[in-house]
Amino acid sequence: MRPLDWVVLFGSLAGIVTYGLYKGRGSDTVNQYLLAGKTMPWYAMALSIMATQASAITFISTTGQSYVDGMRFIQFYFGLPVAMVILSATAVPIFHRANVYTAYEYLEQRFDAKTRALVSAVFLIQRGLACGLALYATAIVLTVLLGWPDWITTVLMTGLVILYTVLGGVKAVTWTDVQQMLIIFAGLIVALLTAILLLPGEVSFLDALALAGAAGRLNAVDASFNLRTNYTLWSGLIGGTFLALSYFGTDQSQVQRYLTGRSIAQSRLSLLFNAVAKVPMQFVILFIGAIVFVFFVFEKPPLLFHPVELEKIRGRAEFAEVDARFGRAFDERRSVAMGFLKAHRAGDPVQTARRVEEYRRAQKELDAARAQGAGLAEKGNDTNYIFLTFVTRYMPAGVVGLIMAAIFAAAMSSVSAEINSLATVTVIDIYKRHVRKAASDREYLWASRLGTAFWGCYAMAFAQYGRELGSLIEAVNRVGSLFYGAMLGAFVLAFFFPRVRGTAAFLGVLAGEAAIFYAHLFTGIAFLWYNVLGCLVVVATGLAVQRAAERGRMRL
Amino acid sequence: MTTGPQRDEPPPFWGSWRRVYLGVLLYLATLIGLFWAFARAFTR
Numbered sequence: 001m002r003p004l005d006w007v008v009l010f011g012s013l014a015g016i017v018t019y020g021l022y023k024g025r026g027s028d029t030v031n032q033y034l035l036a037g038k039t040m041p042w043y044a045m046a047l048s049i050m051a052t053q054a055s056a057i058t059f060i061s062t063t064g065q066s067y068v069d070g071m072r073f074i075q076f077y078f079g080l081p082v083a084m085v086i087l088s089a090t091a092v093p094i095f096h097r098a099n100v101y102t103a104y105e106y107l108e109q110r111f112d113a114k115t116r117a118l119v120s121a122v123f124l125i126q127r128g129l130a131c132g133l134a135l136y137a138t139a140i141v142l143t144v145l146l147g148w149p150d151w152i153t154t155v156l157m158t159g160l161v162i163l164y165t166v167l168g169g170v171k172a173v174t175w176t177d178v179q180q181m182l183i184i185f186a187g188l189i190v191a192l193l194t195a196i197l198l199l200p201g202e203v204s205f206l207d208a209l210a211l212a213g214a215a216g217r218l219n220a221v222d223a224s225f226n227l228r229t230n231y232t233l234w235s236g237l238i239g240g241t242f243l244a245l246s247y248f249g250t251d252q253s254q255v256q257r258y259l260t261g262r263s264i265a266q267s268r269l270s271l272l273f274n275a276v277a278k279v280p281m282q283f284v285i286l287f288i289g290a291i292v293f294v295f296f297v298f299e300k301p302p303l304l305f306h307p308v309e310l311e312k313i314r315g316r317a318e319f320a321e322v323d324a325r326f327g328r329a330f331d332e333r334r335s336v337a338m339g340f341l342k343a344h345r346a347g348d349p350v351q352t353a354r355r356v357e358e359y360r361r362a363q364k365e366l367d368a369a370r371a372q373g374a375g376l377a378e379k380g381n382d383t384n385y386i387f388l389t390f391v392t393r394y395m396p397a398g399v400v401g402l403i404m405a406a407i408f409a410a411a412m413s414s415v416s417a418e419i420n421s422l423a424t425v426t427v428i429d430i431y432k433r434h435v436r437k438a439a440s441d442r443e444y445l446w447a448s449r450l451g452t453a454f455w456g457c458y459a460m461a462f463a464q465y466g467r468e469l470g471s472l473i474e475a476v477n478r479v480g481s482l483f484y485g486a487m488l489g490a491f492v493l494a495f496f497f498p499r500v501r502g503t504a505a506f507l508g509v510l511a512g513e514a515a516i517f518y519a520h521l522f523t524g525i526a527f528l529w530y531n532v533l534g535c536l537v538v539v540a541t542g543l544a545v546q547r548a549a550e551r552g553r554m555r556l
Numbered sequence: 557m558t559t560g561p562q563r564d565e566p567p568p569f570w571g572s573w574r575r576v577y578l579g580v581l582l583y584l585a586t587l588i589g590l591f592w593a594f595a596r597a598f599t600r
Contacts, residue, residue, distance in 0.1 A: 071595075074591065078584070078588060081580055081581070081583070081584040082581065082584065084580070085577045085580050085581060088573070088577065089573070089577065209598045210598060212598065213595075213597075213598025213599045214598075214599070216599065218594065218595050218598045218599055219595055219599055220591040220592070220594060220595040221588065221591050221592040221595050223592075233588070263565055264565070265565040265566070265567065265568075268567075268573065269567070269568075272576065272580055275580045275584075276580065276583060279584070279587055280587070283591070
């Protein structure tokens with residue numbers, strides 16, 4: 001990072017905080033603080049929803065994933081527009097008419113207090129863990145690349161977020177999300193254009209596509225059906241729809257964004273904007289990763305992108321041999337890539353087919369050498385470091401600062417919405433419902449502020465101690481899918497099965513959770529399917545229990 | 557409980573929400589088709 005980059009980074013951070021404090025003025029009632037007085041226009045909610053979902057680690061690791069595995073991850077988002085349409089038609093009018101602060105408050109209106117308490121508790125556990133983890137994962141990557149101690153990254157990001165979220169509530173969160181999303185858009189466009197401009201002069205854009213495609217990096221759609229494969233057209237359309245329904249329909253960190261809408265129509269438009277814009281945005285992020293891949297066909301990449309791990313393995317006896325193998329494989333791949341491009345430009349199909357085979361063989365050898373290098377390291381998975389290595393080493397001054405600002409913005413926008421929603425559930429669903437039922441508005445406002453500060457500090461502390469979790473990190477990382485299916489099932493019962501009462505729904509949620517944990521621990525089913533499974537088990541159990549109760553076989 | 561407005565209005569374009577939803581789903585189908593064609597055009 002050069003001086004101009006620091007100016008851009010800190011200028012952006014200062015701008016975010018100042019704007020958040022300015023826009024958050026007047027949040028002096030609970031309704032203003034938690035729902036912005038239901039005055040938000042659709043475009044502010046739309047960008048806030050998008051910014052909340054786009055965490056820094058998504059930004060960083062999606063590009064790396066495309067570099068390593070191609071663009072198949074785009075299929076993960078195919079269910080999102082379907083879910084947005086379903087939620088616009090169902091959840092949005094129901095939540096608005098129920099006049100609630102939280103999605104779980106509606107569950108008590110529809111079922112009973114214990115179902116509301118159970119689902120609220122599931123949300124607090126799940127979102128609390130995910131918030132701390134996302135912060136930890138972001139801090140650890142930025143720390144390695146910026147050379148700061150990780151506590152500085154964590155404290156800087158969370159401290160700024162706590163400042164404007166505690167003071168300005170949901171208004172500050174939403175308007176800073178808008179600003180942060182604009183920084184993210186700018187960062188993405190500049191990153192894509194700069195990556196294309198950094199390609200060697202003799203490699204055109206179409207050449208780059210040919211090279212990325214021949215190496216399998218443009219494999220955006222896989223129509224095969226396999227329950228054990230994470231990203232296919234079907235897992236994306238079916239599992240992705242259930243995941244997006246759960247996330248946008250039952251997770252307070254998202255529901256609260258569109259509960260602030262000034263009308264049902266405005267809230268619907270905010271979701272439908274995401275339905276239209278999210279998939280192309282993810283395509284651009286993945287495409288950047290594919291272009292970075294082509295860039296490193298001609299520029300020698302490090303054996304490992306994780307700089308600390310690379311330094312560690314340099315001392316190993318096997319390093320010289322592995323590094324030499326990697327160097328030979330890189331030279332060979334660059335040479336056959338040029339041969340492939342010559343045949344491709346000449347339009348000779350026989351030569352092109354032959355060269356493609358050579359290019360793929362060379363790629364395989366390079367991948368094998370990289371895998372051997374990764375095998376020497378304690379933490380060989382360096383996917384999260386690929387994009388930022390490219391940015392910090394090769395991008396011009398100013399652009400690096402802008403992209404770093406975009407990554408900080410992505411992290412901060414997610415954390416602000418998460419601590420804001422965690423505080424809302426803590427105050428509305430726990431404190432106001434079970435601890436102080438008839439306190440003044442002022443007391444609930446201060447409880448909300450304290451709750452926001454508490455969850456911010458909790459996320460910071462969790463991020464600090466994240467490394468102590470060791471191998472648990474991987475398990476907890478998929479924490480959303482372990483809970484979302486059951487939460488969605490509760491809302492499906494509430495929306496579509498009016499006969500089902502509270503106890504049947506409560507038992508359904510418990511059965512759904514049991515089914516998901518069974519699938520997670522004892523089967524190899526890909527995680528996107530957990531949401532489908534959990535939801536179906538909740539609905540089936542809820543209906544069965546209700547039916548048994550109505551027939552007098554069970555007393556509820 | 558909040559006291560905010562609960563108005564339901566028609567969409568600003570295409571006359572009904574049903575048409576807007578259909579438009580979004582057709583858009584998704586088109587995107588998937590384009591991605592498939594894109595992958596096919598450059599993956600040998």
